[in-house]
Amino acid sequence: MNPLSAAKPQSNPSLQTGVPLTENAIAATAHDLEIRGVSKQFGSLMVLNNINLSVKAGEFIAIMGPSGCGKTTLLRIIAGLEGMTSGEIRLQGKDITHLPVHRRNTPMVWQSFALFPHLNVQQNITFGLTLIPHNRADVKRKVQEVAKMMHLETMLNRPISQLSGGQKQRVAIARALITEPKILLLDEPMSALDPHLRVRMQGELKRLQQTLDISFIYVTHNQNEAFSMADRVVVMNQGNIDQVGTPTEIYSRPATHFVAEFVGNNNLFDGEVVSVSEKTVTVSCPQGRMQALWHEQPHQVGDRVTVVVPAERLSLASAGTPGENTINATLRGFEFMGSQVIYFLETDTGYEVRMIRQEALDQSLSIPINSKLQLSWKIQDTILLGEQIQ
Amino acid sequence: MTKQISIPGKRSRIRWLPQDNSLLKYICLAPAVIYDSIFFLLPLVFLVWIGFWSVENYRAVPGFSLANYSDIFSQFFVKSRYAYAIAQSLWVAITTTALGILLCYPFAMALMFLVPERLQRLLLVLAITPFWTSYILRLYAWQTILNNNGLLNTLLIQLKWVEQPVTIMFTQWGTRIGLLHYLAPIIILILYLVLRNTDRSLLGAARNLGATQWQTFWRVILPLSKPGIVYSAVFGLIISLGDVLSGIILGGGTGQSVLGKFPLFSTVILNEYAASTNLPRTSALATILIGIMMIILVSGLKLTESES
Amino acid sequence: MSTQRKQGIDLGLAIAGWGYLLLGFLFLMLPIVTLIAFSFEDARFPTFPWTGWTMRWYQELLSDGRLLQSLQRSLIVSPLAAAIATVIGFFAAYALNRFNFPGKNLLSTLFIVPILVPPLILGVAFLGLLSRLNLQGQVFSILLTHVVILMPTAIALISLRLAQMPKDIEEAAWNLGANEWQALYRVILPWAIPGIAGAWLLAFTFSFDEFIIAWFVSGFQPTLPVSIYTFLGANLSPSLNAIGTIVFGISVVLLTGVELLLLPLLLDGRSSSREM
Numbered sequence: 001m002n003p004l005s006a007a008k009p010q011s012n013p014s015l016q017t018g019v020p021l022t023e024n025a026i027a028a029t030a031h032d033l034e035i036r037g038v039s040k041q042f043g044s045l046m047v048l049n050n051i052n053l054s055v056k057a058g059e060f061i062a063i064m065g066p067s068g069c070g071k072t073t074l075l076r077i078i079a080g081l082e083g084m085t086s087g088e089i090r091l092q093g094k095d096i097t098h099l100p101v102h103r104r105n106t107p108m109v110w111q112s113f114a115l116f117p118h119l120n121v122q123q124n125i126t127f128g129l130t131l132i133p134h135n136r137a138d139v140k141r142k143v144q145e146v147a148k149m150m151h152l153e154t155m156l157n158r159p160i161s162q163l164s165g166g167q168k169q170r171v172a173i174a175r176a177l178i179t180e181p182k183i184l185l186l187d188e189p190m191s192a193l194d195p196h197l198r199v200r201m202q203g204e205l206k207r208l209q210q211t212l213d214i215s216f217i218y219v220t221h222n223q224n225e226a227f228s229m230a231d232r233v234v235v236m237n238q239g240n241i242d243q244v245g246t247p248t249e250i251y252s253r254p255a256t257h258f259v260a261e262f263v264g265n266n267n268l269f270d271g272e273v274v275s276v277s278e279k280t281v282t283v284s285c286p287q288g289r290m291q292a293l294w295h296e297q298p299h300q301v302g303d304r305v306t307v308v309v310p311a312e313r314l315s316l317a318s319a320g321t322p323g324e325n326t327i328n329a330t331l332r333g334f335e336f337m338g339s340q341v342i343y344f345l346e347t348d349t350g351y352e353v354r355m356i357r358q359e360a361l362d363q364s365l366s367i368p369i370n371s372k373l374q375l376s377w378k379i380q381d382t383i384l385l386g387e388q389i390q
Numbered sequence: 391m392t393k394q395i396s397i398p399g400k401r402s403r404i405r406w407l408p409q410d411n412s413l414l415k416y417i418c419l420a421p422a423v424i425y426d427s428i429f430f431l432l433p434l435v436f437l438v439w440i441g442f443w444s445v446e447n448y449r450a451v452p453g454f455s456l457a458n459y460s461d462i463f464s465q466f467f468v469k470s471r472y473a474y475a476i477a478q479s480l481w482v483a484i485t486t487t488a489l490g491i492l493l494c495y496p497f498a499m500a501l502m503f504l505v506p507e508r509l510q511r512l513l514l515v516l517a518i519t520p521f522w523t524s525y526i527l528r529l530y531a532w533q534t535i536l537n538n539n540g541l542l543n544t545l546l547i548q549l550k551w552v553e554q555p556v557t558i559m560f561t562q563w564g565t566r567i568g569l570l571h572y573l574a575p576i577i578i579l580i581l582y583l584v585l586r587n588t589d590r591s592l593l594g595a596a597r598n599l600g601a602t603q604w605q606t607f608w609r610v611i612l613p614l615s616k617p618g619i620v621y622s623a624v625f626g627l628i629i630s631l632g633d634v635l636s637g638i639i640l641g642g643g644t645g646q647s648v649l650g651k652f653p654l655f656s657t658v659i660l661n662e663y664a665a666s667t668n669l670p671r672t673s674a675l676a677t678i679l680i681g682i683m684m685i686i687l688v689s690g691l692k693l694t695e696s697e698s
Numbered sequence: 699m700s701t702q703r704k705q706g707i708d709l710g711l712a713i714a715g716w717g718y719l720l721l722g723f724l725f726l727m728l729p730i731v732t733l734i735a736f737s738f739e740d741a742r743f744p745t746f747p748w749t750g751w752t753m754r755w756y757q758e759l760l761s762d763g764r765l766l767q768s769l770q771r772s773l774i775v776s777p778l779a780a781a782i783a784t785v786i787g788f789f790a791a792y793a794l795n796r797f798n799f800p801g802k803n804l805l806s807t808l809f810i811v812p813i814l815v816p817p818l819i820l821g822v823a824f825l826g827l828l829s830r831l832n833l834q835g836q837v838f839s840i841l842l843t844h845v846v847i848l849m850p851t852a853i854a855l856i857s858l859r860l861a862q863m864p865k866d867i868e869e870a871a872w873n874l875g876a877n878e879w880q881a882l883y884r885v886i887l888p889w890a891i892p893g894i895a896g897a898w899l900l901a902f903t904f905s906f907d908e909f910i911i912a913w914f915v916s917g918f919q920p921t922l923p924v925s926i927y928t929f930l931g932a933n934l935s936p937s938l939n940a941i942g943t944i945v946f947g948i949s950v951v952l953l954t955g956v957e958l959l960l961l962p963l964l965l966d967g968r969s970s971s972r973e974m
Contacts, residue, residue: 081869083407100407101872114870118888127884128874179875414878415797422790422809422849430812430846433823440826497722500715513719515953520726524907531729534736541732574726603711625814632816656818663822673826676819687814691807 031093032057032183032215033078038087040073040239047073048084049239055183058213060206062230064220066262069236071219075185078217079106092182107176108185112192113168115160121171122147122156128179142178149208150174165193166201177212184209186218190225202228223263227251235259257306257385265311265342267353273303280379283307286349290325292382299384308383311342314355317376324376329353331371345373434680441674450670458674472658472675476682478562478647479631479655486566487626490573491581491619498581499611514582518575529568529639536564536640560642565654568636573629577622584618585611617694624690628683634660655679730946737943771837772906779844780852780901786845787852788894792886794853795860796868813850820847848901855900859893860886899955906949 033055040048048070055061063071076082078089080101088097096104107128115124122143129139147153150170155163163171169189176184190198206229209216220226226233227247235242235250235258243255254260260268271285280291281299290307299305309325317326329345343355355375367373444455466473497517505513520528535541536558543555558564588611596606637645637654644653653661659679662672740750794806812820824843863886871881 079873102875102877108873110866110870112864112866114864114866116867116885131875131880175874412878415793418789418793421786425786425845426808426812426849429842433827436826437823496718500719504712504715516723517726520730527733528729531732534732535728571729603708628814629816632818634818660818676822680819
């Protein structure tokens with residue numbers, strides 16, 4: 001862990017007053033990548049809307065969101081493959097906003113790997129180095145190092161067409177790393193791989209990043225990937241950053257409606273605050289009255305809020321346990337997911353509720369479909385979100 | 391060294407983006423544009439301009455006059471009778487192209503749907519083979535075949551299908567056969583490619599919904615191949631209108647057709663040019679032909695544009 | 699595969715289809731076979747019935763210096779014209795493939811149009827220009843005209859190949875530090891080679907087929923239309939059959955090359971890029 005990043009203040013006063021700082025001082029804030037005010041307008045569409053993000057040195061950042069949210073555009077802007085309407089980008093303190101793509105040293109691992117079909121593995125890897133005057137022995141040494149790191153030593157002379165998906169990915173990564181960049185961009189590199197390979201590669205990729213101690217910017221729409229590898233996750237939606245935080249923070253404390261819906265399995269109930277007490281907030285929803293802990297969620301009577309309940313926090317109610325919220329719903333079906341079972345239920349108002357329980361299928365099957373159940377969850381598991389701004 | 395930090399939010403522009411117009415773009419396009427301008431556009435423009443020159447004392451005088459065109463149109467129906475030549479050319483071109491498409495379409499269909507996948511490529515190459523021979527010599531060979539005592543007639547008489555030799559030479563039917571033989575490989579290629587790119591699942595879906603073979607063809611395949619038909623038509627018409635050799639070698643210069651015994655417009659132009667008496671007027675004639683072709687080309691483009 | 703197809707097609711229709719294919723090939727091949735056959739017939743004019751076999755037209759051809767000389771000239775002019783057209787065409791195709799700009803469609807049309815203009819008109823127009831430059835009647839002039847009519851094919855074929863190129867490999871080259879020129883030379887060009895080779899072969903064949911015109915233009919008769927006109931009026935020598943057969947033979951060799959390179963582009967373009 002970089003001691004500098006731990007000591008970094010939350011906001012740099014120098015930036016706000018416009019007092020010039022020396023480059024060394026900027027570097028000392030130990031941010032590998034700073035994205036400031038980046039916007040991209042396309043006709044009347046705001047593809048990216050005032051994106052601000054600082055990536056610490058050696059950090060694994062995952063940018064996550066549905067297709068069309070702008071995550072890939074942002075990555076391409078960082079690489080210099082696309083332009084932006086306004087904003088600036090700094091790499092280790094140096095302003096790279098005006099640099100063309102081939103001078104940025106922000107290598108990318110493509111979704112399709114984009115390996116050069118007419119070159120073999122070794123030639124692909126050394127491509128970047130051979131563009132400028134180079135020392136043959138040096139290059140050879142670097143290839144050996146990087147090949148060893150990516151377990152490609154035995155394949156250096158193989159043509160690209162003979163490689164498997166996983167091997168291609170490793171070549172793509174080796175090719176990017178050989179230029180010793182400070183930052184690596186990855187655009188959904190796992191989507192072309194088999195599922196079981198993906199899980200293995202996740203671990204390898206994380207290990208690689210930690211060994212090299214460089215920043216990885218990883219774009220994906222897959223939550224599992226993002227959460228298992230990233231130090232911090234950025235959730236994007238329609239050109240905006242909805243939330244930035246550690247995986248745990250995002251999962252347990254979604255900051256917006258979108259994040260609550262997109263991440264994990266959450267049930268959302270819209271309602272209005274009807275009473276506030278010392279300890280609790282009571283919300284009235286069509287599905288019933290619910291309570292949340294007050295000190296975590298400051299609200300006033302009359303606020304329109306959304307109650308968020310993770311599906312894993314629901315369970316079948318045993319009669320009248322205090323400290324728990326309840327709702328009634330009818331069981332409509334199951335989905336069996338290995339060690340988990342997802343229950344699909346419907347309230348009287350026709351609203352879908354999901355419950356996830358860790359149990360075997362035969363236990364679930366003992367409950368007949370269309371039976372009326374009462375579900376409960378602990379008050380402290382309730383999350384409240386302010387009114388959604390449309 | 392101190393550097394000013396820029397205030398966030400300032401308007402910024404990367405100096406070079408991949409999509410931008412760079413020097414490379416102009417350098418890449420320049421040779422083709424320059425070459426075509428000098429050796430294609432320039433001669434054509436020059437040709438059209440000559441059509442506006444006037445003739446004084448048997449010498450061509452640069453200038454701008456409509457004398458040639460008024461001369462041509464005054465002779466449209468009499469003396470040189472250009473109108474009849476144009477009509478003949480259009481008639482032959484339209485019938486040849488229509489016939490060509492009608493005959494090549496089933497061929498392309500058969501190639502696409504009956505022939506096993508592996509053989510298709512080979513047969514397609516064989517179908518394009520005529521391209522690899524000299525056009526003139528092919529016409530010459532057709533002469534041997536179509537002559538009154540040629541291959542075809544000899545065969546027909548031997549089989550006792552006819553008693554007298556069928557006259558094909560020196561009629562526009564001869565011209566058509568020559569043209570067809572020139573056009574067929576390309577039209578087959580165009581139609582085959584269009585058919586090949588048709589979404590096969592649409593055909594399967596149609597059959598599933600109970601369509602007969604005929605209905606599947608008429609209502610699914612044919613409409614989808616419309617662009618290919620339009621391209622073939624434009625190509626066929628323009629080539630037919632511009633062709634000189636078939637009309638002369640097989641059509642005998644003034645081949646007989648339904649319309650009468652008139653020469654093709656292209657032949658007229660060639661003859662006038664060879665006689666070399668009035669270059670400006672010949673150029674004006676050529677310009678008229680170009681004009682007709684442009685109309686066909688533009689119509690064809692408009693037709694395919696409206697489809698997509 | 700074919701049985702599946704046949705399930706959707708009546709047997710009767712299938713038989714009719716094959717019969718039609720046969721007839722079609724007969725039509726297409728007939729003049730060529732006639733050409734080759736009569737180059738061996740022992741008669742001044744091709745007639746029926748067959749009079750006898752002979753090689754004397756080929757012998758006459760070999761002793762006729764003019765014809766051979768022209769053949770030689772073609773074998774120099776055609777590859778050269780094809781090469782020039784291919785090089786110019788490659789750069790133009792690259793620019794069209796990569797950039798979008800106002801007037802792009804117009805430019806594309808300009809590049810295609812030369813192939814639609816009939817040689818008759820092109821010949822007239824071209825000679826009008828050349829006679830002013832006193833360049834008419836030379837082999838060089840053939841070279842210049844041919845490049846004009848070969849370029850559209852070259853551009854079309856190379857564009858076809860470039861269109862199949864995965865878009866990201868050029869971006870990847872830039873991303874790894876290559877500037878535009880380096881990327882063009884080290885990534886785009888290697889990819890385009892099959893298209894370039896196929897385009898060259900096809901252009902070579904087109905230009906080579908124009909042998910007859912070259913035979914006259916580079917001979918005694920200076921102007922193109924006059925030459926053809928005279929040729930048609932004169933007696934035809936069966937040696938021409940022999941020439942035609944030789945031309946056909948050379949073309950078949952080129953054809954094999956085209957078939958190996960081009961048709962994969964035309965037919966299976968998608969699958970070859972999947973191998974990436």
